[in-house]
Amino acid sequence: MSQPFEDLQTTPTAEELVDKAFSRAARAGRAKDGLDAQQSMLQTASNIASDNLENVVTGWPDFDDLDPFYRELADAVIASNTTGDDAPDIGGIDAVRQHLSEVGWASRKTADIRREYAERLANSDIDTATKIRKQAFARIADVVEEVEDDLAAVGAARDDLKTLPDIRPDVPTIVVAGYPNVGKSTFVNAVTNARNETASYPFTTTEIRVGHFDDGHIRYQIVDTPGLLDRAPEERNDVESQAASALEHLADGVLVLVDASGECGYPLDTQLALRDDLEARFDVPVLTVCNKADRSRDVEADLYMSVTEDENVDGVLDAAVEAVDHEPELPYDGS
Structure with missing residues (x-):
């Protein structure tokens, strides 16, 4: 659709x-x-x-x-x-x-x-x-x-x-969340053709980035959400909160990227608090991914990677696909 x-x-x-x-x-x-x-x-x-x-x-x-x-x-x-x-x-x-x-x-x-x-x-x-x-x-x-x-x-x-991005609710979707500067956009660009597929929400000054990748014969949608899922819920205005709520209907899985090194500018406990909120809100698998693992792994996470060093990027994507566990609808053959 x-x-x-x-x-x-x-x-x-x-x-x-x-x-x-x-x-x-x-x-x-x-x-x-x-x-x-x-x-x-x-x-x-x-x-x-x-x-x-x-x-x-x-x-x-x-x-x-x-x-x-x-x-x-x-x-x-x-x-x-x-x-x-x-x-x-x-x-x-x-x-x-x-x-x-x-x-x-x-x-x-x-x-x-x-x-x-x-x-x-x-x-x-x-x-x-x-x-x-x-x-x-x-x-x-x-x-x-x-x-x-x-x-x-x-x-x-x-x-x-008319300016809403063309997001397909009927396509299995992975939402990428986490505080700014933890590497979300770099990850999305690394695993999709998202550089050519960005669309702006009319109520923010940022962009929501939508990309796609294929696994087997299934096309997946991956969404980066700056301005929505990159800060504590109490810091969002009413419109952003409702837009974040809309994403709950869209997501089949969530990757929360954290930066254990703290170089992103946000303390690790603040990042994990955001992760905990997302786990409570989204009724889908939520995976914690420690990015920049070449700099620090000092956090308990489901997965570790470094996009800049091309370390375990494919492994994170595979884990996300496995967590989503999408079963394609096969045409009914009448038998």
Whole structure:
């Protein structure tokens, strides 16, 4: 399953939608005469408004159908309102659902206006028909403008969610955690093609690094999480905490890298406290890996390696794969 929001189309503003509906209606009216022109203008304007509003709603995936990882991550992203100081207060996914519901109401209402005023236009003289059509236009504009803030909020949420990294919840995933400077990124780069596969989260100033490697006939995903799982939980803000929580749905195994030498700048007991928190939070195998083992092995760990010295890097990756213990789903042959 790919990033579920990458195909979301740009959300029009209320002003853009009204301008589009009425300019198209004017062109349609010029192509006909008399009552036919007024009827064509009404139908065109209402159809443009109603269809475009409906497309805003139907373009979004059902949040209830999303993988829990993306659902929780989306909730964190849109709640953070990262699009700028002038952006609307979007809220979480429940707020976006309400905004989409209001847009859906506006779509139905503009269709109702078309039916109501089409009946009034029938058999009217041209002067009366023109007045009726103008009244319908005013009501259509009022309805669209009534959901101006809803369209703005949906558009802002769309802009944020399109930038989410393409992480596949259906691929066995190893999350790499640990304090900064313990060698996480170096390890991920060493075992994957991650140099060409980085994607930025919109609510941090760092990057989440996503790489892949193959073991046998199985492709694995490995994720480095700077800004999320590289410091104590109490140091994360609410959005980062929720994003870290989303990773609990994604991970099939966790490698916690520690630096026993302390050269990373963090005391070993602080690093191990982070490891203990991750063990408590993730309901998957969590392996402690002492990196920079050529400098110090003064810690009880599941594995020891030195990425810079190419010592036991493959062994750590093999241990992670074994811990994940992924069984591929085989096609049912009916026998």
